[in-house]
Amino acid sequence: MTKQKKAENTKKIWAIGGGKGGIGKSLFTVNMGVGLANMGKKVIVFDSDLGGANLHTLLGIKFVKYNLNDYINKTCELEQTILPTSINNLWLISGADGILGSANPSYFQKMKTIKCFNKLEADYILVDLGAGSSYNVLDFFNSADEKFVIFSPEPTSIQNVYGFLKSAIYRKLIRTFKGNKPLMDTIKKAIDPKNERKVSTMDELSKIVYEANQDGHNIFRQTVNNYRPNTIINMLKNKGEQNIALGLNMTVKKFLNLDMNYLGCLESDDIVSESVKAMTPFMKMSPNARVSKSINKIIRKLV
Ligand SMILES: Nc1ncnc2c1ncn2[C@@H]1O[C@H](COP(=O)(O)OP(=O)(O)O)[C@@H](O)[C@H]1O
Ligand SMILES: [Mg+2]
Incomplete structure (x- = not known):
């Protein structure tokens, strides 16, 4: 694969999150990658799960020589981090362990990683996120062109995914107003769990932002309106459990x-x-397994 500028008007970076570990994020990432590759799309799956990098194992790759961190540290070329898999049109890039794994990677470093993605010639880059709602995970999620959250019908998973989305949109709003410190501080204070009068809904936050800055409020509204994550229920045992998705949406x-x-x-x-x-x-x-057909059905809704 060679380097190329990102084509205009393509939504190519897709991030897969969901808060909870063991919910199927990595399997969904890899198998959606296979499905897209089977359609003739050039796909790179990127393993950003620092604690539990395992995409290579799911793809039958035993040894990873260079990861994205090696490229960022200039020990190899970007091309050397792109590993072929046993599937045509599907490649793997392993996570940037050193940089993103450091205790407090800067926002700049993370954005540098995203910039690397835009240099790659690929139709899609699927970013497998780690568990939890750390800033690392949220920043990757928020910078993606298309966002996916996976959850299972269990109440704990639903709770987690709700918490994940709440943290993600709040993080997005805070980053959006980075250049407007008074408004950013207003939002931070309003959502601070230590604040006894913290808001409990987006509408309450919206009112506070409106009172503080009407121009800012327009941007706030747009940011919330444009933030549309895709949801997928995994490990469904019966059709009835699908109603859970409707409940979460509501x-x-x-x-x-x-x-x-x-x-x-x-x-x-x-x-x-x-x-x-x-x-x-x-x-x-x-x-031909049902679960494979379901992956293809999901892909057809997206592509
Ligand atoms: N649809 C499914 N049916 C049965 N088992 C599943 C399914 N999806 C995931 N699993 C099980 O859950 C485990 C964890 O999946 P994984 O994709 O590694 O989760 P995550 O990346 O969210 O931590 C898998 O190893 C598999 O055994
Ligand atoms: Mg995983």
Whole structure:
């Protein structure tokens, strides 16, 4: 693969998050990558999960020589970090361990990583996020052109994904007003969990922003309106559980005033864990399994 400028009007960086570990983020990333690659798209999957980098294992790659950090530190060329996989049109870049793994990587360093993505000739770069809602995870999520959150029908997972989205949109708003310190501080104070009078809904925050700065409020409104994450339920055991997605959408709309795009669900299937053991994506191992068909259905909604 060679370097190329990002084509105009393409939504190429897709980030996959969801708060909770073990919910299927990495498997969804890899298998959506396979599905897109099968359609002839050039796809790079990027492993940003610092604590538990394992995309290479899911792709059957045992040894990673250079990761993105090596490129950022100038020990290798960008091309050397792009590893071929056993699937046509699908490549892997391993995470920037050193930089992003440092205790407090700067926003600038993270944005530098994103800039690297834009230099790559690929139709899609799928960023597999780690668990939790650390600034690392949130900044990658927020800088993506298309955002995905995965959750399972369990209440704990739903709670986590709600918390994740709340942290992500608040982080987005704070970064948006970085150049307007008084307004940024107003928002920070209004959402500070230590503040006894902290807001509990986006509407309350909206009022505070409006009172503080009407021009800023327009930007605030646009930012919230344009923030539309895609949602996917994983490990579905029966159709009825799909209603949970509607419930989450309603809660997120009510409290965070965000519109979400429900893409569909992935069934709970033994083939998934078999594919992990075989170090082969289930989309390759069992393209006709229901869960593989569900991945293709999701892709068709997006591409
Ligand atoms: N649709 C599914 N059906 C059955 N098991 C699943 C499914 N999705 C994920 N799993 C199981 O959950 C485990 C964790 O998935 P993984 O993608 O590594 O999670 P995450 O990246 O969110 O931590 C997998 O190893 C697999 O055993
Ligand atoms: Mg993972």
